[in-house]
Amino acid sequence: MDIPKEVWEMAVMAKQAARKLGALGRGVKDRAILRMAELLEEQKTAIQAQNARDVEKAKKEHYPAAFIDRLTLSDKVMAAMVTGLKEVAALPDPVGAVTSMWVRPNGLLVGRQRIPLGVIGFIYESRPNVTVDAAALCLKSGNAVILKGGKEAIHSNLALAKLMQDALAEAGIPAAAVQVIPSVAREATLELLKQDELVDLIIPRGGEGLIRFVAENSRIPVLKHYKGVCHIFVDEGADLDLAETVCFNAKVQRPGVCNAMETMLVHEAVAPAFLPRMHARFREAKVEIRGCPRTRAIDPQAIQAKEEDWGYEFLDLILAVKIVPDLDAALDHIARYSSNHTEAIITRDYDHAQRFLKEVDSSVVLVNASTRFNDGGELGLGAEIGINTSKLHAFGPMSLEELTTTKFIVYGNGQIRT
Amino acid sequence: MDIPKEVWEMAVMAKQAARKLGALGRGVKDRAILRMAELLEEQKTAIQAQNARDVEKAKKEHYPAAFIDRLTLSDKVMAAMVTGLKEVAALPDPVGAVTSMWVRPNGLLVGRQRIPLGVIGFIYESRPNVTVDAAALCLKSGNAVILKGGKEAIHSNLALAKLMQDALAEAGIPAAAVQVIPSVAREATLELLKQDELVDLIIPRGGEGLIRFVAENSRIPVLKHYKGVCHIFVDEGADLDLAETVCFNAKVQRPGVCNAMETMLVHEAVAPAFLPRMHARFREAKVEIRGCPRTRAIDPQAIQAKEEDWGYEFLDLILAVKIVPDLDAALDHIARYSSNHTEAIITRDYDHAQRFLKEVDSSVVLVNASTRFNDGGELGLGAEIGINTSKLHAFGPMSLEELTTTKFIVYGNGQIRT
Numbered sequence: 001m002d003i004p005k006e007v008w009e010m011a012v013m014a015k016q017a018a019r020k021l022g023a024l025g026r027g028v029k030d031r032a033i034l035r036m037a038e039l040l041e042e043q044k045t046a047i048q049a050q051n052a053r054d055v056e057k058a059k060k061e062h063y064p065a066a067f068i069d070r071l072t073l074s075d076k077v078m079a080a081m082v083t084g085l086k087e088v089a090a091l092p093d094p095v096g097a098v099t100s101m102w103v104r105p106n107g108l109l110v111g112r113q114r115i116p117l118g119v120i121g122f123i124y125e126s127r128p129n130v131t132v133d134a135a136a137l138c139l140k141s142g143n144a145v146i147l148k149g150g151k152e153a154i155h156s157n158l159a160l161a162k163l164m165q166d167a168l169a170e171a172g173i174p175a176a177a178v179q180v181i182p183s184v185a186r187e188a189t190l191e192l193l194k195q196d197e198l199v200d201l202i203i204p205r206g207g208e209g210l211i212r213f214v215a216e217n218s219r220i221p222v223l224k225h226y227k228g229v230c231h232i233f234v235d236e237g238a239d240l241d242l243a244e245t246v247c248f249n250a251k252v253q254r255p256g257v258c259n260a261m262e263t264m265l266v267h268e269a270v271a272p273a274f275l276p277r278m279h280a281r282f283r284e285a286k287v288e289i290r291g292c293p294r295t296r297a298i299d300p301q302a303i304q305a306k307e308e309d310w311g312y313e314f315l316d317l318i319l320a321v322k323i324v325p326d327l328d329a330a331l332d333h334i335a336r337y338s339s340n341h342t343e344a345i346i347t348r349d350y351d352h353a354q355r356f357l358k359e360v361d362s363s364v365v366l367v368n369a370s371t372r373f374n375d376g377g378e379l380g381l382g383a384e385i386g387i388n389t390s391k392l393h394a395f396g397p398m399s400l401e402e403l404t405t406t407k408f409i410v411y412g413n414g415q416i417r418t
Numbered sequence: 419m420d421i422p423k424e425v426w427e428m429a430v431m432a433k434q435a436a437r438k439l440g441a442l443g444r445g446v447k448d449r450a451i452l453r454m455a456e457l458l459e460e461q462k463t464a465i466q467a468q469n470a471r472d473v474e475k476a477k478k479e480h481y482p483a484a485f486i487d488r489l490t491l492s493d494k495v496m497a498a499m500v501t502g503l504k505e506v507a508a509l510p511d512p513v514g515a516v517t518s519m520w521v522r523p524n525g526l527l528v529g530r531q532r533i534p535l536g537v538i539g540f541i542y543e544s545r546p547n548v549t550v551d552a553a554a555l556c557l558k559s560g561n562a563v564i565l566k567g568g569k570e571a572i573h574s575n576l577a578l579a580k581l582m583q584d585a586l587a588e589a590g591i592p593a594a595a596v597q598v599i600p601s602v603a604r605e606a607t608l609e610l611l612k613q614d615e616l617v618d619l620i621i622p623r624g625g626e627g628l629i630r631f632v633a634e635n636s637r638i639p640v641l642k643h644y645k646g647v648c649h650i651f652v653d654e655g656a657d658l659d660l661a662e663t664v665c666f667n668a669k670v671q672r673p674g675v676c677n678a679m680e681t682m683l684v685h686e687a688v689a690p691a692f693l694p695r696m697h698a699r700f701r702e703a704k705v706e707i708r709g710c711p712r713t714r715a716i717d718p719q720a721i722q723a724k725e726e727d728w729g730y731e732f733l734d735l736i737l738a739v740k741i742v743p744d745l746d747a748a749l750d751h752i753a754r755y756s757s758n759h760t761e762a763i764i765t766r767d768y769d770h771a772q773r774f775l776k777e778v779d780s781s782v783v784l785v786n787a788s789t790r791f792n793d794g795g796e797l798g799l800g801a802e803i804g805i806n807t808s809k810l811h812a813f814g815p816m817s818l819e820e821l822t823t824t825k826f827i828v829y830g831n832g833q834i835r836t
Binding site for chain 2: 019022023096102104108110113115117118200201216219221223239242245246248249250253335353357358359361362363364365366367368369370372373374378379380390391392393394395396397405406407408409410411412413414415416417418
């Protein structure tokens with residue numbers, strides 16, 4: 001198999017398809033997405049049979065249980081895929097909207113109109129349900145997508161691609177709108193990342209290693225986040241019941257994800273009252289506490305935090321805790337160690353809330369709410385294809401609008417430049 | 419001189435300055451910009467003396483006249499710099515605006531707020547007036563900027579940097595908000611392009627060679643256009659007087675710029691009436707016509723166009739002309755050869771106008787107006803730091819808003835995720 005030629009041809013076909021997709025109305029795109037949902041229900045057994053091939057191989061090769069779990073298209077995951085497709089079909093179509101329009105002194109009528117980005121390369125790990133979620137968001141926003149999933153999910157992904165292409169064909173949409181790269185070689189990923197004349201955007205999703213590999217090898221713009229080192233600052237005078245509820249949720253509800261809290265900063269004035277009750281609650285949930293010396297003076301059970309614990313993404317039931325003298329010290333700590341992903345303040349002080357919102361340089365900044373809300377669905381964007389912590393194009397969670405751009409449209413009647 | 423260390427230190431200082439700049443109100447930024455304008459008038463002779471050193475050296479080294487012209491800070495150029503600064507000061511401040519805000523079912527109040535990008539690296543050729551224009555736009559939008567101009571303008575640029583830093587200091591803004599790299603070595607550019615932990619965006623401005631060098635060597639996102647191959651399609655039934663006026667303006671008013679017309683497509687139904695009068699007008703202005711065989715059948719004086727003339731950026735008084743059978747053929751030609759920069763249609767047909775606006779995939783698409791209007795000032799954005807033909811972040815001319823991004827701000831009262 002000639003991988004460079006194959007990937008290049010897929011990109012050429014994707015670009016041709018993208019030209020058609022940009023001009024499609026909402027109806028035909030939604031029909032295709034809803035047809036995918038129907039076919040997923042009709043062909044559930046066949047899809048799960050292909051998935052079983054992947055799962056068996058992974059088990060034989062002793063992949064960890066969490067990996068096998070993410071790889072498996074259980075009945076529950078299949079049902080969630082169907083629901084997800086129906087939700088995307090129900091979302092508004094961002095394409096074609098004129099977001100503003102104004103008249104120039106010479107009479108030119110100038111507007112900005114939303115258009116698809118074109119061709120998106122989506123690179124991810126072995127979670128076959130993501131194949132369908134990502135394809136639906138790209139299609140709804142008028143983009144062609146080339147999907148490169150983890151090698152362990154190849155049979156699942158190819159079966160899902162076939163199903164989606166059947167739905168596209170029934171709706172009269174070119175099959176190249178949604179393509180899965182059939183090769184499992186890393187060379188195929190590298191080839192995709194070279195197609196800067198044909199592919200407009202790369203979105204990688206997965207662990208930090210995958211994302212760094214993509215960012216370092218891509219000639220195409222990449223929207224990504226490496227990690228989420230989320231901080232919560234519990235301010236002087238905070239409602240300690242609220243602080244306990246929110247901090248517990250942020251750390252414990254799902255510790256392995258990017259918007260979980262990794263470091264808790266506590267104002268020295270509330271630390272003696274707050275830390276004992278908070279840490280007791282954490283310990284019930286088996287959270288390991290790594291504290292600064294002042295934290296350990298209050299809670300001797302805490303392990304001594306090392307320098308490398310600040311700014312570290314544990315993705316586990318481990319929390320770094322630091323006592324700070326004031327808001328400025330909290331802001332300085334965050335400026336130094338945060339990953340620009342998500343930070344929150346727990347406070348009753350109006351000025352502190354406003355300063356925190358203004359001065360923290362992260363994609364989502366919250367007052368009195370859990371960091372776990374950094375999610376396209378939870379923030380009201382409808383769905384999410386990823387989170388971007390570089391500031392270009394779309395800082396934070398990305399949904400349908402973030403998969404579009406705007407062009408200028410100009411209505412004139414003979415204007416020339418003098 | 420240790421170039422890597424020097425550039426890294428400048429980037430560190432820029433990032434520190436950026437944290438302060440993001441929190442500045444409009445008043446202090448405008449005061450600094452207006453003070454720059456005053457100092458430019460007060461120190462005009464001293465700046466021009468430094469510029470004279472650059473100009474003399476360039477003359478000795480036999481640079482072309484057009485190059486010397488762009489390098490020279492004449493009285494007229496100095497006055498334009500002052501006017502430009504006053505105009506930027508008068509523009510609205512994009513930073514801090516909440517562009518939308520909504521309530522979630524759980525009571526979270528979620529908004530998107532405009533923030534600066536952070537640190538911008540601006541790389542350009544030997545036009546010292548651009549040093550001031552670019553710095554003012556970055557400062558007004560709350561960004562720190564590191565400027566790397568052409569080596570031939572180094573004395574001019576360092577003098578202007580000193581002047582601007584004096585104005586910043588008087589306004590109480592860190593001098594590192596505006597820095598010119600003192601080294602003229604290409605190594606300094608390469609080092610700047612490596613600072614992906616400190617610099618958020620690179621904007622290159624200049625010839626295609628410079629831009630390709632920057633894009634190929636940068637680890638930081640780059641907003642750029644390589645070239646502008648602008649097309650005008652003169653449709654069947656077009657107002658031929660209007661077509662002649664607009665096409666003449668688009669080709670002749672300033673042929674050396676990216677938004678000048680390079681290829682004219684003419685519907686076969688109007689070609690016999692339109693081409694003789696249009697070409698006669700072009701020839702008066704010394705425009706060389708390179709035509710397709712059908713064009714040459716109508717105008718035997720036209721030179722035979724070669725395949726490489728289609729999609730070529732002449733940047734000169736040369737025009738490629740092609741007769742096409744219909745709108746679809748014009749759209750196909752544009753899809754194949756355009757640079758996604760600027761295209762226009764001259765038409766009286768409502769459906770053709772709407773189809774052209776919808777289907778042409780360029781940053782600015784016009785009906786019955788000159789391609790020369792692809793410019794931030796002309797479209798009403800107030801000013802321009804560059805034009806981007808990649809679709810990410812800001813497709814088309816970029817002004818103050820395009821130098822910002824949005825973060826999510828969330829007001830809660832104890833919400834957790836369940």
